[in-house]
Amino acid sequence: MPDDKPILSVTLLTLPESFPGSLYCLHELFGLVGRSWQSITGEPETAAYHFSPLLVSRDGRSSRSPAGSVIAVEAALADAPVADIVIVTDLGLDLHTPPHGRWTEEIAWVRDMHAAGAVVCSICTGTLFLAEAGLLYGLEATTHWSVAPFVREHYPDVRLRPERLLCPAGTGHRIVTAGGASTWSELGLYLTARFAGDTEARRMSKLFLIGDKSDGQLPFAVMARPHQHTDAAIAAAQVWLGDNYTTGNPVARMAEIARLPERTFSRRFRKATGYGPVEYVQALRLEEAKQMLETTAEAVDAVALAVGYADPVFFRRIFKRSVGVTPARYRQRYAGFLRV
Numbered sequence: 001m002p003d004d005k006p007i008l009s010v011t012l013l014t015l016p017e018s019f020p021g022s023l024y025c026l027h028e029l030f031g032l033v034g035r036s037w038q039s040i041t042g043e044p045e046t047a048a049y050h051f052s053p054l055l056v057s058r059d060g061r062s063s064r065s066p067a068g069s070v071i072a073v074e075a076a077l078a079d080a081p082v083a084d085i086v087i088v089t090d091l092g093l094d095l096h097t098p099p100h101g102r103w104t105e106e107i108a109w110v111r112d113m114h115a116a117g118a119v120v121c122s123i124c125t126g127t128l129f130l131a132e133a134g135l136l137y138g139l140e141a142t143t144h145w146s147v148a149p150f151v152r153e154h155y156p157d158v159r160l161r162p163e164r165l166l167c168p169a170g171t172g173h174r175i176v177t178a179g180g181a182s183t184w185s186e187l188g189l190y191l192t193a194r195f196a197g198d199t200e201a202r203r204m205s206k207l208f209l210i211g212d213k214s215d216g217q218l219p220f221a222v223m224a225r226p227h228q229h230t231d232a233a234i235a236a237a238q239v240w241l242g243d244n245y246t247t248g249n250p251v252a253r254m255a256e257i258a259r260l261p262e263r264t265f266s267r268r269f270r271k272a273t274g275y276g277p278v279e280y281v282q283a284l285r286l287e288e289a290k291q292m293l294e295t296t297a298e299a300v301d302a303v304a305l306a307v308g309y310a311d312p313v314f315f316r317r318i319f320k321r322s323v324g325v326t327p328a329r330y331r332q333r334y335a336g337f338l339r340v
Helices: 020-032 037-041 104-115 126-132 145-154 181-196 198-208 232-244 250-258 262-273 277-295 300-306 312-323 327-335
Strands: 007-013 050-057 085-088 119-123 166-169 175-178
Touching: 007 020, 007 104, 020 050, 020 181, 020 198, 037 198, 050 181, 085 104, 085 126, 104 119, 104 126, 119 126, 119 181, 126 145, 126 175, 166 181, 175 181, 181 198, 198 277, 232 250, 232 262, 232 277, 250 262, 250 277, 262 277, 277 300, 277 312, 277 327, 300 312, 300 327, 312 327
Parallel strands: 007 050, 007 085, 085 119, 119 175
Antiparallel strands: 166 175
């Protein structure tokens, strides 16, 4: 199918000093925004925009990074499309040597993109590139904590905030700096939320397991897409359940709709969908509960009732068993991770 969503060009600027990790992680993340969720879960894509990431360098040639691996550059500056977003990632720099006078061609290109309306971002020591480009003059910015003294010494007009993970600044927040190298994930989700929407950012956080992992993987997991099948009786029961999963004893009602004895229905349902009927009902209810916890301020007891659990104590118990955390903890995980 043709891609009918507006597409934002993301230039991942590759310098001789660039490390590959953040570049490739962001390339993968932006490449999957709005393009991966439906195939995993069956839920429709909701991203307002798609992204087109591109690894770009001055001459378009692949080069060896300070880590020793070769970065496969995709285009030269002269051939790159006009950028909507430019990102400079972490750089391997000698902090005993001031960077003044470096990157003249790249800086001129980035300044032109910014003047044309691009959002310009940095990660970790990439902040030094933006400072050298004059784009951080008088603005708040963050960087890796170890580089803070160097920035203060050589770029005293930058209002450094090294305690921050992300620091949007300037008119329209068209400058965004991020802290250490691993903050590619925070920056990626921030930009996804900003342009593709909060729902898509939450989806990417679950797909890439971005966020607090102390509770394991279950809080990131979602209901997998049921098997495709040709069993018309089971399909009719699934259609009914999609609008009636809060009904009491829905499995018995689905068996009636399928015109099958319950035991036969259960066997055929599992064969067709990959789920047992009770498991399927529970999964639908819990996915709706998770959506409500992520996007509304409804009390947990009200969420339980809304998705079909009259006993809030039972709801909390089954939620914790299936999701790995309590409903309150789940809400806390997703309530503020997109905000700066």
